[in-house]
Amino acid sequence: MTPPPRDPPSGRGCLLRLAAVALTVAAILATPSPPAAAQSQWPQARLTGVHPPSATRGSSVVVTLTGSDLEGVDSLRFSHPGFQVEKTADLTFKITVGTDVPLGRHDLRAVGTYGVTNPRVFTVGARPELVEREPNDTVELATPVPMNAVALGTIGQPTDLDHYVFEATKKRRVTLTLEADRIDSPLDASLRLFGPDGQPLAEVHDTIGPDPVLHVVPPHDGLYIVQVRDVTFAGSPGHYYRLVLHDGPVIDAALPASARPGETVELTLFGLGLGEGSRPLNDPNPADFHSPPLEARSLKLILPPETARDATQLAIPTLTAVGDRSGFLVDLDGETTAPKPATPGHPLVRTRPHDPLFLALADPELLPIAEVEPNDGGPKASDPVQTATLPLDLSGAFQTPGDRDVIRFDARKDQVWWIECQAERIDSPALPSWVLQRIDPAQPDQPARDLAVPPDSLDLGAGARWPSATVDTTLRWVVPEDGVYQIALTDQMGSTRGDPRLRWRLVIRPETGRHEFAAFVAPASPTIHDAVTIPAGGKEIAYVHVQRRMGFAGAVRIEAVELPAGVTCRPVVAGPTQSLVPLVFEAAADAPRAVGPIRLNASSRWPNDETTHPGRLAAGEGVTRRVIPGGLIRPTPNPPFGAARVSREFPAAVRDPKPAVVSARPRRPGGGPEDGPPLAIAVGSILPYRIETRRAEGIAAPIVVASESFAPNLPAANVTVPPDQTQGVLALPIPSNVTPGLYSFAFNATLTIPFSKDTNAAQKPNINVIVPTETLELDLRPAVVTLALEPAGALELKRGGTLQIKANLTRQNNFAGPVTLEPMPDATADPAAVAQTLTGSVMIPGDASQGVLTLSAAAEAPEGPLPGLALRAVAEVDGVKVAFVLPVDLKIVP
Known part of the structure; x- marks a missing residue:
């Protein structure tokens, strides 16, 4: 066997970064998000x-x-x-x-x-720790580090170099691993090793993500120097790291790459120093001190059950594992890390690599298996391949240069399969490329016919707030005819490398209609962290990122199941094209100034859903999942380069009030503030919202309230409430090409105020403050009619008089039912008073396209314009009242 490279090929780190940046940039351009606006400058720890x-x-x-x-x-x-x-x-x-x-x-x-x-x-x-001894910028001033210890250091400025010296024994393997990215540091580190003679021996970078790992077999006894630097010549007090020096076990990979909870799994581990029962896979090369011989070890592990996986001990005393809902982490030296960030059957977010081995969580109905060589296939259909039965969870590796793995299976016409090939998401340095092919068993000497090549899995909708783009591939495949098919896998760099650690995982599952999704907490902006600080008597906003997969495109409801004392949060619904949904947390004025946890659940079905929103939810059995906390680790003004990870909890703090409070209504058009059902709104409508503001004493600044694009094709809208006013009307256009469905959203208000942390400061600079409204809810439906009014433009109605408005209907979607035309005062300053003093309604029969609405104003109707007033054409479709809404410019005159 050709000796494999000791370190995973360094090319993948660079390729993945370039690919992830490109995918994320493209996703940001396509992802609905709040409109560009000034960032909040209110202090946030x-x-x-x-x-x-x-x-x-x-x-x-x-x-x-x-x-x-x-x-x-x-x-x-x-x-x-x-x-x-x-x-x-x-x-x-x-x-x-x-x-x-x-x-x-x-x-x-x-x-x-x-x-x-x-x-x-x-x-x-688990190992002794020491702090770097400054100055150590030169070899002569290197900080001594004993074997099996940890050095804690900082690249404090761009030109900083840190040096450490350790004693090594000839031919006794030493591992140097630097943790920076894995502990939330921005350091992009390089390790450079010098021998006892002062000559450079090796340099590594980008081994585990951007963190370097160096394995060496010292050619001589003596003192060795390791140099730490930032490859981008950056440095600050935040560029800290842990440098671990050890000669203990290292697990690099395992086959199979997945496992089911509660079962005994037979694994083949690959790594170094794997202990009793291990075997070398290649002979040591005396001329290559940088390539210790790779080892393999077979083990049987009893994995913890799905219901009790946290810090669960495995059956073998020398191994421990911790896991979460996505898989298990296995370590040989007792030093384990946090669970892998993902959810059952949905390991789509690989945000932070970990040292222990990651075993992906397999679906209960799939038995994970490993590839069986020889399976390279060839130019003929009769060349050796591995046969399998769908569905499957199969993992293998590109073990030699030029290795090709071919998996063959039967499929039936019109079956729908989801095919995923994972490498990045199982912490593998492989770059698998694959093609789906058709085989004709009657012609074994003929080559396979190519059918499809999968695209990369693009970012799933959160853009820079929760980077989830991956170079792993996914394909939805509708079988064209009964027959024999195969998938041929190769490594994109396979001509230059081969290694058992270049693993891949092939998962093929049927499209069953199951509600497959995961939900993650996302920050309110790509430039801020995940922290939530709620002003007493006010509101603060966060977002939930919903990732749907396996064909699921239904609504998902997010609900708080635990909140700090004095804090409330209305449930929200992420619509079918909505991957980011806002959550607005509101603290009572007397809420305790304290910190408490927030726990959220996401459900694809919820109580009374068919009563409140008939026909709006996906068919099939509902699923409830925990919303996984997390956020950006290093927000940046250049969003594509942000980094995110999951966290253990989502806490919130209640603190002193902000200088303004903003609200909007109607929250649910046609329904009460909490009870309903709300009126369904037809796409193509223009829906007015009443904006109400309250400024703190001494604040006299305009407030700009803007909508967010919560669905594709939805334009931004805004209104400015002048300093001397407290209310305004925001008209939200809903184009006809917006996808119908349930949606929750919020408006954000921006004002500029003088502020200083020093309350006695003579001069206070202006800062931007952003406050959200409460969450609003829309049930959007296809339009069955559109409405045009005559006369158009400004209208006047005398007190005690009447006004006739001609309505022209355009019927759509084969609708032939009656339509009721009536005023909609929800967004006026006083809806109850308007409803009493402005009346009128007309029913347009199903065989008509025109009608005349007569509006009557009571003698006591207040004079003046009625901003926020609209007319709605209401039609009943499948038992649901759907309104096409247009604002109307009406003024009551003497």
Whole structure:
């Protein structure tokens, strides 16, 4: 066997970054999002660094925080209760790690005057730790590090170089792994190794994501130097890292690549130092100290059940695993990390790679299997391939240069299959490319006929707020005819490499109509963190990103099942084309100034759905899933380059009020504020909303209220409420090419105010403040009529008089029923008063396309314009009242 490269090929990191950037840029251009507007400059506590970022179990360490808007930080919030915290100075805390705290990575947040911060990783390690000794910019000043220890350092400025010295024994393998990206640091590190003679021996970069890992077999006894630098020549107090030096076991890969919970799985592990029962896969090369021989080890593991996977011990004492709803993490040295961020059957978000081996969670109905060689196929249909039966969950590897894996199966006409080939999402450096082919068994000497080549899996709708683009491929395949088919897989760099760690996973599942989706918390903007700080007596907004798959395109309802004291949040619905849905959290004026967790559930079916929204939900059995917390780790003004990950919790802080409160109505057109059902609105309508504002004392600034594009083809709309007014009307156009469905959305209001953290400051600079309205709800339906009015333009109606308006209907979608034309006062300043003083209604029969509406104004009707007034043409379709709405410019005159 050709000796495999020790480190996963470095080309993948670069290729993936370029591909992910390109896909994300394209997705951002196509993703509905709030309109471009000024970013909020209201203070929000942000955490950029924790120094040092780790400690050993049972020890104490003093940490210093870095970030912005950290005034008044008096406590830390961990994702595990086993940490004790004592404040020792401003932004300095003594942390004591309990002996029961699991090894691995935990979330740490700070809590202060300006709310709760985003999380930063705090690692609990098993190996002794030391802090770099500055200055160590030169080889002569290198910080000594013993074997099996961790050095904690910082690239504090762009020109900074850190050097460490360690003693190594000839032919005894040493592993150097640097953790930066994996612990939320922006450091893009490189490791460079120098031998005892001072000559450079090796340099690595981008091994696990951007983090480098170097394995060496020292050619001589002696002292070796390792240099740490940032390859982009960046540096700051936030560019910190953990440098782990060890000679312990390393797991790189396993086959099969997936497993089912609660079952015994037979794995073949690939890596280094795998212990008893391991076997070398190639002979050591004395001339290549950078390629220790790869080992394999076979193991049987009893995986924890799906209902109890957190920190569950496996049957083999030397192995431990932790897992979440997407899979399991297996480690040989007892140092485990956080669960993989995904959900059952939906491992679509690979945001942070982890050191322990990741086993993907297989569907219960699929038995994971490994490829069987030889299966390279060839120019003839009779060449050796692997046969399989659909559905399947099959994993393999490109083990030698030029390796080709061919999987053959039968399929029946009109069956619909979803085919996924995963590599990036199972932490593999492979770049699989595959083609679907047709085989004619009657002509075994004929080559296969190509049918389809899959596209990359594009970003799933959250754009820069939750980057989820992947170079893994997905294809929906409708079988054209009964027959024999095959998938031929190759590595895009296969001519230059081959390695058992170049794994792929092929999953083929039928389209069953199941409600397949996952939901994640996303920040309100690509330039902010995930933290939510709610002003007392006011509102704050966050978003949920809904990822649908396997053909599911239905509505998903998001509901809070746990909230901090004094905080409320209305349920919202993500429509069929809506991947980002807002959640607005409102705190009572007397809500405790405290921090508490938020837990959210996402459901594809909910109580009374057919009563409230008949016919609006996808057929099939409903599914409820937990909304997974998470957010951006490093927001950036250049959104495509943001980084996101899941977190252990979604907390919120209640703090002092903001300078304005904004609301909008109607929340549900045609229905009450909470009861309904709401009136369905026809696409093509223009729907007016009454905007009501309340400014704090001393604030006299215009408030610009803008809509968000919650569905494709929906244009932005806005209204400005002048400083001397408190109300305005926003007319929301709903073009006829918007996809019908249930939608929730909110308006965002922006005002500019003078502000300083120093309340006694003589001069206060202007800042932008953004506040949301409550969430609003629309049930959009296809239009069965459109409406044109005569006379058009401004109308006048005398008090005590009447006004005739001619209505011209255009019927659509074969609708031939009656239509009722009537005023719609929902968005006027006083809907109840308008309804009493302005009356009129006309029913246009099913065989007519015209009618005359006579409006009557009571003698006591108040004089003046009626902004927000609309006329609606209401038709009943399949038992549902659907309204086509147009604003009308009407003035009551003497």
